[in-house]
Each structure stands twice: as structure tokens, then as C-alpha cells.
Amino acid sequence: MSARRRIAGFSLLEVSVVLAVLGLLAVGFTAYWASAERASVARAQQQLMVRAERALVGFIYETGRLPCPAPDHDGREACGDPAQKGLLPWRTLGLPTRAAGELRYGVYRNPDQDLDLARAADRFNPLLTDAEGTPSEPPLGNANMLDLCFALDRAAAGDTDPALLHTSTGGTDTNVAYAIAAPGLSDDDGDGSRFDGRQASGEPVFDAPSRGASAVNDDRVATASFDGLAGYFDCVEALAAIGHTHFNAANSARMMAITSAEYLELLRLQLRQAEASTVSASAGVAAAAGGLASGTADTALAIAQTIGSYGTLSPIIAAGVASVVTNTSATVTAAAGLGAAIAGVVEAERRVERAEKLVPDAVDLA
Structure with missing residues (x-):
């Protein structure tokens, strides 16, 4: 039990x-x-x-x-x-x-x-x-x-x-x-x-x-x-930029209009300067051509005098020929300068033409 x-x-x-x-x-x-x-x-x-x-x-x-x-x-x-x-x-x-x-x-x-x-x-x-x-x-x-x-x-x-x-x-x-x-x-x-x-x-x-x-x-x-x-x-950046964008763009446009007008006047001055250079180059060509004509005349005279003196004045011919050569070179140089001046006038006229179209657009934008 x-x-x-x-x-x-x-x-x-x-x-x-x-x-x-x-x-x-x-x-x-x-x-x-x-x-x-x-x-x-x-x-x-x-x-x-x-x-x-x-x-x-x-x-x-x-x-x-x-x-x-x-x-x-x-x-x-x-x-x-x-x-x-x-x-x-x-x-x-x-x-x-x-x-x-x-x-x-x-x-x-x-x-x-x-x-x-x-x-x-x-x-x-x-x-x-x-x-x-x-x-x-x-x-x-x-x-x-x-x-x-x-x-x-x-x-x-x-x-x-x-x-x-x-x-x-x-x-x-x-x-x-x-x-x-x-x-x-x-x-x-x-x-x-x-x-x-x-x-x-x-x-x-x-x-x-x-x-x-x-x-x-x-x-x-x-x-x-x-x-x-x-x-x-990006709220801070957006508010700062957009808050003044129109005002800044308007001021920039006004400054662009003023600058464009001043730039046009500068180009017009350059055009007048280029035109003056053309006149100066033309005068240089004329002067060189005159010198060439004078040298040629002197050479012809020297040849005539040499014939009359039976050759005793032959050195004068050499001087005349040297004058012709010198004035020929000057004429060529002056002609090249005239060509460059003319090209400068053409380029200046092109720039003035472009600027004259830009200024009204800048004024309208402002």
C-alpha cells in the first residue's frame, strides 16, 4: 500500500x-x-x-x-x-x-x-x-x-x-x-x-x-x-532667383540698349576712320605714281643727254633707272595699302549695318 x-x-x-x-x-x-x-x-x-x-x-x-x-x-x-x-x-x-x-x-x-x-x-x-x-x-x-x-x-x-x-x-x-x-x-x-x-x-x-x-x-x-x-x-534658391529675375532682366535689357547705341557710334567712328585711311592711301598711290612718272622722265632725259654727249653722261641714266625702280616699288606698296583700306571700309560698313539693326531690337526689349 x-x-x-x-x-x-x-x-x-x-x-x-x-x-x-x-x-x-x-x-x-x-x-x-x-x-x-x-x-x-x-x-x-x-x-x-x-x-x-x-x-x-x-x-x-x-x-x-x-x-x-x-x-x-x-x-x-x-x-x-x-x-x-x-x-x-x-x-x-x-x-x-x-x-x-x-x-x-x-x-x-x-x-x-x-x-x-x-x-x-x-x-x-x-x-x-x-x-x-x-x-x-x-x-x-x-x-x-x-x-x-x-x-x-x-x-x-x-x-x-x-x-x-x-x-x-x-x-x-x-x-x-x-x-x-x-x-x-x-x-x-x-x-x-x-x-x-x-x-x-x-x-x-x-x-x-x-x-x-x-x-x-x-x-x-x-x-x-x-x-x-x-x-x-529648393525654395530658398527659387524665391531668391525668381523674385528678382524680371527686375534684373529689365535692367540688363536697358543696359544692353544703351551699350548697343554706344557700340553703333563706335562702329561709325571706325567707318569714318577707314574712309579717311582710303583717302590717305589714294593720296599715297597718287604720290607714288607721280614719282614714277618723274623718274621715267628723268631717265628719258638722261638717255637724251647721254646720246648728245657721246656717252660721257651715261651715269645719269643709271640714276634715272634707280628712281624708276624705287617709285615703281612705292606705287605697288601704295596700291596694296589702298586695297587694304578699301577692304577695311567694306568691313566697317558691314558692322555698322548689323549694329543698326541690333539697336532698335535692344530698345524694344528694354
Whole structure:
């Protein structure tokens, strides 16, 4: 009897040990499964947020503004609602997955200063100039990316306003252009919403992305600062260049008109100089020809005198011949100079003719 009790007791102990081991394994497996599931959800939500931000960039390029928040999971923006915080308008952005409707989305909207980033408006007026060179900044009557850039620049220069979309660390508030948040795997803070922390609030505030995960908050947050978004679209360079392009081009055109007129006068002076060179070269040819004629006459006279003197004056012939040779060379040189001068006149006339056509065009452009 006692032996059977010992065997039965030993069997009960074994069962207890086995159950304890199984319990430990079950706890370990459950913890591992929860950790793996949390990591899987985090990766999927991270990829979804990246796709959402890319869609936002494409939307901005297309419309020149950020989308308004969606009031529900249907995913369509509601710009008639002035709310700054809602759900991601995934249908409006063209995202193909309904899961994107689970993301919280906020956008900076400040209508009092015409800085509603979800509204396309004509805000940026570049510097223009009229025909008299008077500068002005009239509205252009259209809305494009430059107007969004201008709004981002003004918003970045403004003071922090906690009534507008911002992130908070509990001690520091920072206004941002937009914010996107994913709810994580579970309701860690136990408030009945998968969103934890400031994301669960209806106020235009999100936790700062620098806040790490904790036991009561596993949300993921991504934001874009005004300067960061402006830098992505090269807003500073675009505003600086386009803001003064018309004014600079107008001034350049006026300077070109003045320079073209002065250049025409210079070419006309060169033409007159070339014409004077032609006259001078013609005089040189005439002088050389006269010298040649005189040398020829002297040679003929020398020959006659030599015949009359029975050859005693023959050296005079050599001097006459030398004079003829010298004046012949001078005549050839003068003729070449005259040809060059004439060619210079032709080229100068061609340049003047071209400049005379350029000056009216430059004046019209100015």
C-alpha cells in the first residue's frame, strides 16, 4: 500500500514539474510571439509611413499645397473643415492600401496670416518693373509651388504658436508643416485608443519624433519642419532667383540698349576712320605714281643727254633707272595699302549695318 502511494506521489511530482516547464515555455513563447508581432507591425507601419510621405510630396508637386486631414477612415480630405488634425486622406493621395487610413495626420493651417498650407493661394509677388524701370510687386493672380515656398518661409520666421500644429516634448513646443503618426500594435496607455500620448488627443499636437518608445507609448511619429520641407523643394534658391529675375532682366535689357547705341557710334567712328585711311592711301598711290612718272622722265632725259654727249653722261641714266625702280616699288606698296583700306571700309560698313539693326531690337526689349 505504501509502495503504491510512493509511486503515485512520485508520478504527481513528475506531472507538476512537467506542467511547470510547459508553463515557462508557454510564457517564453508568448513573449517571443508578442515581440515578433510588434516588430512585424512596426516594420509594416514604417513602410506605410514612408509611402505616405512620398505621396505627400507628389501631391505638393501637383497642387502646390498640402492635403487637408480626412475626418474618417474613408480617406478623402475635407478642406471645408478647418481642423488641423485628423486621419491621413489616403484616397486623395492616391495610396492603394486602406491600411493608410489608420495613420493620424496633421497639417499647419494659419488662415489669419494667410499661411494655411492646405490652401493654394497667390502669396508670392516677384519684383517687376515697367517700361520706365519703376519696380513694383503686383499680385500675379495664380497659385503655384512658389506660393507654398513663400508660406513656408514666413511660417519658419514666425513665433511658436501652440494653437497651431506642433510637436511637444513636454517642455518645448515646435510648429511643423505636417505630421504623420502610426498607432503601434496595441493600446499601451489603456485609454481605449490604439494611439498613445499626444496622438490620441484631438488637439493639433503630436509627440516629437525624438521621443523613443516606452511601455505606455509605442506610436511612431514623422514630421516635416518648415525649413526642412522648403529645403527639399529648393525654395530658398527659387524665391531668391525668381523674385528678382524680371527686375534684373529689365535692367540688363536697358543696359544692353544703351551699350548697343554706344557700340553703333563706335562702329561709325571706325567707318569714318577707314574712309579717311582710303583717302590717305589714294593720296599715297597718287604720290607714288607721280614719282614714277618723274623718274621715267628723268631717265628719258638722261638717255637724251647721254646720246648728245657721246656717252660721257651715261651715269645719269643709271640714276634715272634707280628712281624708276624705287617709285615703281612705292606705287605697288601704295596700291596694296589702298586695297587694304578699301577692304577695311567694306568691313566697317558691314558692322555698322548689323549694329543698326541690333539697336532698335535692344530698345524694344528694354
